[in-house]
Amino acid sequence: MAGATCPKCGNKTLFNDNRGKSCTRCDFFVEIPVAKGRGRRCVICGKYQVGENGVCRDCGAKHNYGED
Numbered sequence: 001m002a003g004a005t006c007p008k009c010g011n012k013t014l015f016n017d018n019r020g021k022s023c024t025r026c027d028f029f030v031e032i033p034v035a036k037g038r039g040r041r042c043v044i045c046g047k048y049q050v051g052e053n054g055v056c057r058d059c060g061a062k063h064n065y066g067e068d
């Protein structure tokens with residue numbers, strides 16, 4: 001299965017992964033920021049709405065992830 005074209009090496013080896021997209025031929029990768037609606041999973045409501053500050057945008061639960 002061909003991936004998207006990698007802008008760095010030019011091969012069609014850019015695949016989705018858990019953080020965004022990454023190239024399997026070189027070290028190029030794209031990370032989707034958490035602020036774009038792909039937060040961590042909230043342990044209270046189960047939605048992926050926990051932002052970088054640890055607060056769930058849906059139910060308001062605060063997760064103590066600390067710095068990372």
Ligand SMILES: [Zn+2]
Binds near residue numbers: 024
């Ligand atoms: Zn590449």
Ligand SMILES: [Zn+2]
Binds near residue numbers: 045047056057058059
């Ligand atoms: Zn929540």
